Every structure is written in C-alpha cells, then in structure tokens.
Amino acid sequence: MIKVAMTGVYVEDVVRAHAFYTDVLGFETRTRLDLGGGVLFVTVGAPGGAQPDLQLLLEPGQGPIAEPYRKAVYEAGLPAIVFSVEDVRAEYDRLRALGVRFAHEPQEQGPVIAAVLDDTVGNLIQLAQPKD
Structure with missing residues (x-):
C-alpha cells in the first residue's frame, strides 16, 4: 500500500516558518539539518506521536518556479495545505x-x-473539521 510520507509547502523564510509552525500552530520538529550555505532542511509533524510517519517539509519558496507558484496560489486565495482539527472554532x-x-473565520463548506489563516511566510492554510 502506498502512503503519504512527506509533503512540502513553499515558505518565504524557513527559520520564520519553523518558528510559526512549532511555536504557534503546535507542530513538533521532526528534522532540522543545516545543509550549509544558509540552506536548512526542516520537517515538522503532529505532536505527541500522532501521525508519526507523516511530515511537512518547509521548503524554501524562492526561485523561478517556487516563488511565482506560491504567490499565485496566495493571491488566488487558495490554501497551500489543509490541516484537520477536532474543533475548528x-x-x-x-x-x-x-x-x-485569518482570511476567513470558521464557516460551513x-x-x-473550515477557517483559513495566514501562516506569515507566504501561505494561506485551511483548518478543517468534519461535520458530524
């Protein structure tokens, strides 16, 4: 069976993203490697052993492909990723x-x-709670 192991989100600044995703959203650091030349390889994941095999890679969002893509998705108002929560409100x-x-407060969709927040590093992130 094929399963998702890692997915990435392009960010304007990996260090700031790491702080936001851990200190504010509550993810835990899974990997933080200094690859030299100011390049970091950082992954985060759900805390407390939840989803131990699933990681979110905070990818540098600069460059001729990543930056226009990230900006276009943001300007279109589209979430770069969706996180599930038990109680979105x-x-x-x-x-x-x-x-x-927040770009929009909790509403039925x-x-x-769902609610959509700004992650401060160039992305809109959706929080979603299944209705009963």
Missing part, C-alpha cells in the same frame, strides 16, 4: 488570541467547517 479562538490573522 476552538483553534480559531486560540490562534486569534496569539495574533494569527460542504462536509466540513
């Missing part, structure tokens, strides 16, 4: 209290309740 309140800016 509670996460919305928690993150707002930490100063996180088909089979989920």
Whole structure:
C-alpha cells in the first residue's frame, strides 16, 4: 500500500516558518539539518506521536518556479495545505488570541467547517473539521 510520507509547502523564510509552525500552530520538529550555505532542511509533524510517519517539509519558496507558484496560489486565495482539527472554532479562538490573522473565520463548506489563516511566510492554510 502506498502512503503519504512527506509533503512540502513553499515558505518565504524557513527559520520564520519553523518558528510559526512549532511555536504557534503546535507542530513538533521532526528534522532540522543545516545543509550549509544558509540552506536548512526542516520537517515538522503532529505532536505527541500522532501521525508519526507523516511530515511537512518547509521548503524554501524562492526561485523561478517556487516563488511565482506560491504567490499565485496566495493571491488566488487558495490554501497551500489543509490541516484537520477536532474543533475548528476552538483553534480559531486560540490562534486569534496569539495574533494569527485569518482570511476567513470558521464557516460551513460542504462536509466540513473550515477557517483559513495566514501562516506569515507566504501561505494561506485551511483548518478543517468534519461535520458530524
């Protein structure tokens, strides 16, 4: 069986992204390697052993392909990635209290309740909670 092991999201600054995804969103660092020349290889994942085989790679978003792609997705208002949460309204309140800016507050969207936040490093991120 094929399973997702890692997926990436392009970010404007890997160090700032790492801080946001761990300190604000609550992910834990899985890998942090200095590859030299100012290049970092950083992955994060769900805390506490949840989804141990799944990692999010924080990829440098500069360059002739990544930067225009990231900007176009952001300007179109499309989330770069979707994270599941048990209670989207509670996460919305928690993150707002930490100063996180949301593109839209929790609202029903088909089979989920979703909110979209700005990750401060060039992406919109959707939080989704399945409706019963």
